[in-house]
Amino acid sequence: MNSLLAAGTSPEFALPSIEYRLISPILLVLGMAVISVLVEAFVPRAHRRVVQLVLTFSTLIVALILVVMLAGQRAVTAAGSLAVDGPALFMQGTLLVLALMAALLVAERGVDPAGDAFAARANALPGSIDEREFTKRGWLTTEVWCLFLFSVGGMMLFVTGTDLLILFVALEIMSLPLYLLAGIARRRRLLSQEAAMKYFLLGAFSSGFFLYGSALLYGFAGTVDLGGIADAITANAGQNGLLIAGTALIAVGLFFKVAAVPFHQWAPDVYQGSPTAITAFMASCVKVAAFGAMLRIMYVALGGVRWDWRPMFWVIAILTMFVGSIIALTQTDVKRMLAYSSVAHAGFLLIAVVATNEEGLAGAMFYLLAYGVATIGGFGVITLVRDSTGEATHLSSWAGLGKRSPWVAGAFAVFLLSFAGIPLTAGFIGKFAVFEAGVAGGAGWLVVAAVLASAIAVFFYGRVIVILLFSVPAADGPTVVVPSSFTAFAIAAGLSLTVVLGIIPQPFLDLAEKASIFVR
């Protein structure tokens, strides 16, 4: 942006220099998303699924390879609007790994007798004759894949952008496809559409906050560049209403995306209503992307006024941890319980933001990876437990699942243990790293509160494990469907990563630590 402004002084328009190599992963994903739209337009219906699958998976894998090849880069490019640095690349990598796992769940069509997890035609009215007709013809909503790729591209942009406008655009690229994806479940379509509607309305509301906050910060600093804002803060050390108000509104926009209390209420409804594969994608990847952006904005642009915003973050973090954990205690639906659990995790992650040190950044990146793999694995298990009406998500029907399907129940138990932060799972190391960063960053009491909240959380995770493994199975309980290798692979990957990150965390912690410096 700086160079753009500088260019404004000379009469002719100077083309900003862009190092395409540095942003090649993002360009690839977004470009392929466009091609994926063309596939929808030109490839015959019968072949679309295969083409889209090949396209999506190869895009994600190649993008991941590109990210790995870029490791160690630290540069600001695209006219100062994108920062390709350690955190950006680490989180792009995390996003791509999680997106690959989520894509496996999305690709599954072996568990529902009627096809995949999505409505045959999104525009057919639920319960209508059309709907039945489309279902009978076996049509599939393969547009899911374009939306999926766009969303992943937006997320990758969101963790890389170092300019409030780019960040806003990225936020929208990421969110709009998600609103749609949330609304096209094959089963319980009204619930799904309601979820999409709520998500959209509230998301639009929060985008408004974010955009208004950006405008106010521009008003304060005269630039939307994060580094420029930081410089402006150093230059005007005194009071400034625009800065305070801008900080608050930007924070609100981000709190919504990470589902911090009291901006969390969409989460349970949307998590429950969306197709479970999309819930997995949303719960893991959106959290990574939103925390990536939040960490960058708070550390890079607003680090100079951290004494101002830290107390507010304390309040939100404590509220989020406790409200999430406490409401989860009485949930009877597995998806809603995991939604509140994800709210509580957002609270723990906020500690890393409050820490404002390198350990906080590294800890948060590890935590997001640990949380993401367990989340996708957990939702993957949920897609398998079914009765005649679809997924059986009521906790009572999960009673004694361990007796009938020890492997599936055991895997779910491991994911819950990781959420609860029990040693030898990834979750423990993540919590440990974040809490330690919190203490080092002077947030000792916040960590004490977090430990108390974790204790409450252990209770509800433990309760589910007890129900799962030690209670008497319900007579007419749901069955555990044997999935195709897509879902099986996703769950196995989640399980092994959760265990490996718990037992041999050091290489990953080292990697996160090495990556924990933002460029500006």
Added chain:
Amino acid sequence: MNISSTLASVVASGQIEASNIDPSVNAPAVATGAFSFMWLLIALPLLGAAILLIFGKRTDKWGPYLAIAMSCGAFIVGAVMYLTMLGLPANDRPVNLHIWDWVIVGDFQAPIGMQLDQLSIIFVLLITFVGSLIHIYSLGYMKHDPEKRKFFAYLNLFVAAMLLLVTADSYLLLYVGWEGVGLASYLLIGFWQYKPSAAVAAKKAFVVNRVGDVGLSIAIMLMFVTFGSVTFSGVLEDPAAANESTLTWIGLALLLAACGKSAQFPLQSWLLDAMEGPTPVSALIHAATMVTAGVYLIVRSAPIFDAAPDARTAVMVIGAITLIFGAIIGCAKDDIKKALAGSTMSQIGYMILAAGLGPVGYVFAIFHLVTHGFFKANMFLGAGSIMHGMNDQLDMRRFGALRKVMVITFITFSCGWLAIMGVPPFAGFYSKDKIIEAAFGVNVIVGAVALLGAGITAFYMTRLWTMTFTGKSRWTDDNKHPHESSAVMWIPMAILAFLSVVAGFMLAGAIETWLAPVTGFEETELAVSSLVMECASLALVVLGATIAYLQYRRDVPLVAPQHVSPLTVAARQDLYGDAFNEEVFMRPGQWLTRSMVFFDNRGIDALVNGIAASLGGLSGRMRRIQTGFARSYALSMLAGAVIVVATLILVRM
């Protein structure tokens, strides 16, 4: 299978070695070459156990053979390590293999690594060699057991855990192995869990061992607080830097741990009941290897005990008490396995005593541990062979005259019998007499106890031998036709019998040189020549053996006589070990538990339940905010925004 040759090379190399070894420069080198494969030692048997347990019934047919192969494989790996070590100068022998860092966060470091030195390699060879023999023996012994596969899986699990215990490079990892062998022991004692006695015995072993384990965990915590490390190198490098009372506490806590695992007074009671397990288990775990883990722990921690003389004295006293204690129990038991168990207790008492003597004794503790491992395993396998031929009869009053029908068992068992009594040139002579001499060098009373123990040992072992093999047959109707066991059983016995004969003179002298760099070694200074000592102990042995032979050669009543001396009554009751536990631990424990339960119900539970109930109530109320209406969600977001702005402004003001 040729441990004899490898052990012989200990002798050879030991004599070639330069004798001026400086124990201070003995820091482990980083493992390279063959040593970098030492993880295989643990991985092989662990893999065996995993395959047998995970694939379950599918492995029924070939599972036992796989288990044997894994155990033998571990022995081969151990032998290669040993031969490699032989080729190195003494100070280069200890090697350390860093496996991975579990967590390194600030001051807390938990590196996971293995360490192999002169001490642990002896254990590795003993465990894998005796372990493999007993695996093979079990093939015959457990032939008709429907759960044979599970038995072999547990045996493999045991071998893996025991190897982890002796090759760990930190107390923390040792603790993992320590618990692992405890688990394997529990599973195997209770292997025939349909027998209530076996289930109860397993539980008892587990509970008593927990008491000891508390000692180990306290010791580890104290080490971490004192030295900031739990690795051997961190703790044992310079323990004298800590103050002596702390070291004494660490030493006592380690002793408590050793008492639990090695069945030493006052935690000895579980070992007798542990004989409920299948006999190969008794031979491997409860005679040759696991129960000697306490000796390993103390010898490994030698620098701590060297710096804490009070703790070391306590070790010596405990050893002396147990050695007499076990011997007396051994005199009164009619159950052949229990008599042998009493003997095990007593012999480990010798080892603990030797370890409590300090640098004059460490080496002999290990020496006796090795010879005992051979001859006691041999005798247990012999007992198993007898049971096998006698329809699982255990009561020696129903044996007699087996010499003629079970010739091989008779010969192998006799080798063990002569070895344990310490008759020259059998193995026990070399190892036990050294302990007695060293004990006299330190303290006359302890020496006298050790000497007396030798006499009693001769008495009860001869009693056992006489009642079983000589005299008239007192076989009952259900087993009129005792027979010799199959080759798969007697060949391992024969190998062990051979070692019971030769291990002593093969190792004598060499083992001191071999171990000195790790444990340190000092010659015992005696007032009288060692020949006098040997003659004295031999005289006692002959006396004890003669009395026993004369007494039990004649008719032995089928039912144990009731009108006997109070000592016999006491010995039959395990010297009131259980009664002691009941009075001293169980009753007050029950009282304590009851009062705690009361307090728990009234106080803590009320608090906990109160918190749970109020959180539940809170949760129920809070979830009502979740109305499902997007408009109220938006309102909540607006309220949140107000909170955010308000807090920011408040901070500014």
